[in-house]
Amino acid sequence: MNDITTLTLTETIEAIKQKKFSEEELNKAYLKKIAIINPKINSFLKIQKNSRGIPAAIKDAILTKGIKTTAGSKILSNFVPPYNATVIDKLLEQNISVIGKTNCDEFAMGGSGENSAFRPTKNPWDLNKVTGGSSSGSAAAIAADLSVFSLGSDTGGSIRQPASLCGVVGLKPTYGRVSRYGLIPMASSLDQIGPITKSVEDAALVLDWISGADSLDANCKDAKFSFTPSRWEPKLNGLKVGIPKEYFGEGLDPKVKAVIEEAIKKLEELEAEIVEISLPHSQYALAAYYIIVPSEVSSNMGRFDGIRFGLGRENLGQEVKRRIMLGTFALSSGYYDDYYAKAAKVRTLVKQDFEKAFDPLAGGVDVIVGPVSPTTAWNLGEKIDDPLKMYLSDIYTISANLAGIPGISLPCGFSPSTSSGQARLPVGLQILGKQWDEETILRVGFAYEQATKWHLQEPELVSRVESQESRQKGNKTGF
Amino acid sequence: MNLTLDQVKHVAKLANLPLTPEEEEKYSEQLSKVLDYIEQLNSVDITNVEPTFNVTGQVNVMREDTTAGCFTQEEALSNAPKKKDGMFETKGVFEDE
Numbered sequence: 001m002n003d004i005t006t007l008t009l010t011e012t013i014e015a016i017k018q019k020k021f022s023e024e025e026l027n028k029a030y031l032k033k034i035a036i037i038n039p040k041i042n043s044f045l046k047i048q049k050n051s052r053g054i055p056a057a058i059k060d061a062i063l064t065k066g067i068k069t070t071a072g073s074k075i076l077s078n079f080v081p082p083y084n085a086t087v088i089d090k091l092l093e094q095n096i097s098v099i100g101k102t103n104c105d106e107f108a109m110g111g112s113g114e115n116s117a118f119r120p121t122k123n124p125w126d127l128n129k130v131t132g133g134s135s136s137g138s139a140a141a142i143a144a145d146l147s148v149f150s151l152g153s154d155t156g157g158s159i160r161q162p163a164s165l166c167g168v169v170g171l172k173p174t175y176g177r178v179s180r181y182g183l184i185p186m187a188s189s190l191d192q193i194g195p196i197t198k199s200v201e202d203a204a205l206v207l208d209w210i211s212g213a214d215s216l217d218a219n220c221k222d223a224k225f226s227f228t229p230s231r232w233e234p235k236l237n238g239l240k241v242g243i244p245k246e247y248f249g250e251g252l253d254p255k256v257k258a259v260i261e262e263a264i265k266k267l268e269e270l271e272a273e274i275v276e277i278s279l280p281h282s283q284y285a286l287a288a289y290y291i292i293v294p295s296e297v298s299s300n301m302g303r304f305d306g307i308r309f310g311l312g313r314e315n316l317g318q319e320v321k322r323r324i325m326l327g328t329f330a331l332s333s334g335y336y337d338d339y340y341a342k343a344a345k346v347r348t349l350v351k352q353d354f355e356k357a358f359d360p361l362a363g364g365v366d367v368i369v370g371p372v373s374p375t376t377a378w379n380l381g382e383k384i385d386d387p388l389k390m391y392l393s394d395i396y397t398i399s400a401n402l403a404g405i406p407g408i409s410l411p412c413g414f415s416p417s418t419s420s421g422q423a424r425l426p427v428g429l430q431i432l433g434k435q436w437d438e439e440t441i442l443r444v445g446f447a448y449e450q451a452t453k454w455h456l457q458e459p460e461l462v463s464r465v466e467s468q469e470s471r472q473k474g475n476k477t478g479f
Numbered sequence: 480m481n482l483t484l485d486q487v488k489h490v491a492k493l494a495n496l497p498l499t500p501e502e503e504e505k506y507s508e509q510l511s512k513v514l515d516y517i518e519q520l521n522s523v524d525i526t527n528v529e530p531t532f533n534v535t536g537q538v539n540v541m542r543e544d545t546t547a548g549c550f551t552q553e554e555a556l557s558n559a560p561k562k563k564d565g566m567f568e569t570k571g572v573f574e575d576e
Contacts, residue, residue, distance in 0.1 A: 082554040176535035189533055218540040219533065287517045298494060307569050309558035314497045321496055325506055326513060328494040329482065342520050344530030349523065351531055387509055388516055404534030435534070 003466045004029050005145040006458070009202040010229075012054060012148050024051045030099060034146045036465055041122045041144060043137035044100040045070060053097025057147035059138045060101040061108050062193065063182040064088055067098060071184045072106040072116040072134075075304055075315040085182020086217070087151060087193050087210045094209050099147050102137030106317045108158055108186045109297070110134050111393045114384055115319045122380070123166060124459040126423045129377035132162035132393075138196045139166040144462050149197045149206055153183055155190045156289055157372070157397025160409035163196050164372035164428025167411045167457065169445070170196045171203040174436050175404035176221045178207075179214035187296035190401040199455055200410060200445040201229055207438060225438055232446045236270045239444065242277035242357055242365030247396050253375045255415040259427040260371045263412040263448070267369065270447050277365060279353040284346050285399045290391060291330050291343035292402075298327030322387060351403040358434045367444050368432040371396055372409045376425035400432050407432045410445050411454040423460070480514040482507050 004012070004021055015021060027050050038044050045060050046068055058064060061071040063081040065088075070076040088098070105115035113121040113136025121136035123129040124144040131140045135152025139162035142150055152159040154172035163170025171194045178193045185191055195206035204227040212224035243264060248257060268274050301324050306312040316324070330339035358364045373393055383390045400407040412429035429448070433441035449455055458466075482490075487507045491498045498506070552565055561568035 079558055082550055082557055176537065215542050219535050219537055221535060221537060281523070284520060284523050287520050290513060291517060291520075306560060307567055311560065312497075313495060316496075318502075321498070321502070322506060322509065324494050324496055325487070325490055326510055329486070329490045329510070332490065332493060339517070341530060342525060344532060345525040345528040346520055346523050348528050348531040349525070351534065388512055391513075402531075 003145075003469065005033050006466070007148075008199040009054070009148050009197060009205060010199070016054075023053060027051050027053075027055055027097075027099070030055050030147060033144075033465065034100070037124075037144050037146060037462065040127060040461065041124055041140050042103055042119045043121055043140040043144065043146060045072070045103050045118060045137070047100040048098055050097045050099065053095050055099035055147050056091060056096045057100050057102045057138055057141045057150035058088065058098050059104050059135050059150070059152045061104055061153055061184045062087065062151060063184070064098055064101065067101060069101060069184075070118075071108070072104045072118065073315070073317065073320070074117040075310045075313070077311070079309055081182075083182065086179035086214045088182065090210050100141075102135070102141055102150060104136055104138070105134035106320050107184065107301070108134040108153055108155060109319045109323055111157070111161060111390050112378075112383065113137070113162070114380065115317060117317050120380060123377045124461050125167065125425055126377065127461070128379055129425065130165070130380055132165035132373065132377065134158040135162050135170075135196065139163050139168055139170065142166070142168040142196050142198060143459060145458070149195055149202055151193055151210075152196050153191055153193050154401065155186045155192075156293065156401050157394045159194045159196060160372050160397050160407055160428070160430060161394060163409040164430075165377040165426065167426030167428075167454075167459075168196055168198065169200055169203050169411070169455065170194070170409045171207060171438070171442075172400065172407050173207060173211065173225070173438055174406045175401070176219050177211045177223065177225060177406070177436070177438070179217040179220040181214055181216035185300045187293040188300065189296060190293065192401075200408070200442055200449050203408065204229070204438075204442045223436060232443050234270075234447055234450055236267065236272040236444060236447055239272050239367070239440075240365040241267055241272045241274050241444070242368045243274060244277050244279045244282065244357075244368055244370055246279050246282040247370035251374050251392070251395065252371060253415075256371055256373070256375060256427050259413040259415065260429060263429045264369060266448060266452060267444070270451055272444070275365060277357050277368065279357060279399065281346065281349040281353050282399055285350050285402055286391060286395055288343040288346040288350065289398045289402060290326070291339045292347065294323040294327030295330050295340050296327070297323045298331065319387070347402045350399050354399070354403045354405055354432075366440055370430055372428040372430040373397075376415045376427060396430060403435075405432055405435050406438045406441055408441050408445050410449060411457065412448070412452070413454060414457075480511065480518065482511045482514060
C-alpha cells in the first residue's frame with residue numbers, strides 16, 4: 001500500500017502527527033485522484049481546492065457557508081448558504097476541511113442516485129450500475145478513495161444502502177444523536193446525519209465529533225457519543241445476535257443471502273450467540289413509511305416559494321413532485337385518518353417490535369443482524385420509471401428510521417462475478433442496535449471487520465489508477 | 480385506491496405544483512399503484528394503539544431567554560431572486576402587479 005488516499009481517517013491523523021506527510025500533500029493527493037476518477041463516477045457536484053485540513057466530502061443536502069449547496073435539485077442551482085449546518089461547524093473545529101459537495105438524489109428522495117437533477121452517480125465497482133442512494137456521491141467517493149470520509153443523511157436507508165452497494169461503512173445514528181440544523185429536510189421525524197467511512201473505527205470517531213446537544217435542533221439530545229477505541233475487543237463473548245426471519249424471506253436475492261449467512265457464521269465463530277427472532281410488523285413498515293415520508297415532504301417543500309431563495313416550483317424533479325402529490329393527498333381533508341393517522345399507529349407497532357426484541361428483561365438480544373439491501377447494485381435506468389420497485393429496495397432499512405434506532409452497514413463480501421462478464425459487487429451487512437446504543441453495533445462491527453478485512457478490498461477502477469500513479473512517480477508521493 | 484385525473488389536478492392545486500398534462504396522467508397512474516400498495520395497512524389491527532410522531536421522548540426543550548446574533552439584511556437577501564429597496568420582492572396577492 002503506497003498511496004496516502006487509501007489510509008483510513010484514524011491512520012491519516014496518526015500519519016500527519018508523525019509527519020509522514022503534510023496536510024498540503026494529503027489534499028494534493030486527494031484532489032489529483034478526484035481529477036482522474038470523478039469524471040467517471042460523478043460523485044462530486046462541487047470541488048473545493050484546499051491545501052489545509054483533513055478532507056471530508058459533504059452530501060449536498062447539508063449547508064456549507066459560502067459553498068453552493070443544491071441538494072441535487074435545479075431549484076437550488078444558485079443557492080449559496082449564508083450559514084453552516086451544525087455538523088459542519090463541529091467538523092471545522094476538528095481541523096476537517098470540505099473537499100467537495102457530493103451528488104445525491106434530489107432532496108435526498110431516491111434509492112439509486114439517479115434522481116439527481118444534474119447527473120447520476122456511478123458505482124466505482126461497475127460503472128454500469130447504480131450506487132444506491134440517496135447519499136450516492138458520499139458513498140461512491142469513499143469507495144473510490146476520493147475523500148478521507150464523508151457525511152450523508154439517512155431518512156429510510158440513504159446512508160446504509162449506498163454504503164452497502166458501494167462496499168464502504170455507513171452509520172445511521174439514533175434519531176436525536178446528531179443535530180439536523182442545516183440539513184435540508186426531507187422527513188423531519190426520520191432524517192439523521194451520519195458518517196460514511198473506510199472503517200468502523202472511523203465511523204465511531206466522526207460520530208464522536210458530530211454528536212451532542214444543539215440549541216438549534218430541539219430534538220437533538222444532550223447525549224454526545226464518546227469514542228474510546230481501546231475498549232473494543234476482538235471477540236464477542238456471548239453477545240446475543242438476533243436474526244429476524246422477516247429479513248430473509250421472499251425478495252432477498254439468493255446470492256446476497258448466501259453472503260449474509262456466511263457473515264453470521266463468522267459472528268458465531270467470534271463467540272456471539274445467534275438466535276432467531278421475529279419483527280412481525282416489518283411487512284407493513286414500507287407502506288407506513290410511504291405515507292409518513294411524503295406527508296412530511298409535502299409540508300417541508302412548502303418553503304420553496306421562489307421568493308426568499310431558490311427558483312420556481314416548476315424546477316422540481318419527478319420524484320419530488322410525486323412525493324409532494326402523495327403527501328398533500330394523504331393529509332388532505334377527509335383522508336388524514338385513513339392514511340397519516342393510521343401510518344403513525346403502525347409506526348408504533350414497528351417500534352414496539354424492536355423494543356420487544358431488545359428487551360433485557362425478556363432475554364432480548366443485544367443487536368439485530370441482516371442484509372442492508374435485498375440485492376446488489378442494479379443497472380442504471382432499471383427501476384427509474386417504477387417508483388414502487390424502487391421503494392422496495394429500502395425494505396430492510398426503513399424500520400430503523402421509523403423506530404429511531406441506530407444501524408450500520410459494513411462490507412461483508414461480494415456476489416461473485418459471472419461468466420457473462422458481470423463484475424463482482426459488494427454486499428453490506430446491517431447491524432441494528434437499541435436506541436442510543438451505537439456503542440454495541442460499532443463494537444460488533446469492529447470485531448467483524450478485524451476478523452474479515454473486507455473493508456480493505458478496492459474497486460479495480462481505483463487500484464488501477466493507484467498502481468499507475470506509483471509506477472509513474474516512482475513512489476514519490478508514496479508513504 | 481384509484482386517484483382520478485380530477486383528484487390529481489385538485490391535489491396539485493393544493494400543493495401549488497405546476498404539472499403538465501402528461502405529468503397529471505402519469506401521476507394518476509403511478510400514485511394509484513402506490514396507494515394500492517399502501518392499502519395493506521388496513522389489514523393491521525390498530526385498535527388501542529397510540530400514534531408515534533416523535534421517537535426521542537424530548538418534551539418542552541427550553542433554552543436561556545437571551546438574544547443572539549442573526550443574519551444581516553444583506554445575508555438574508557443574498558439568495559433572493561428578486562429584491563427591491565432592501566426587501567424581498569413578491570408577486571401581488573390581489574391583482575397582477
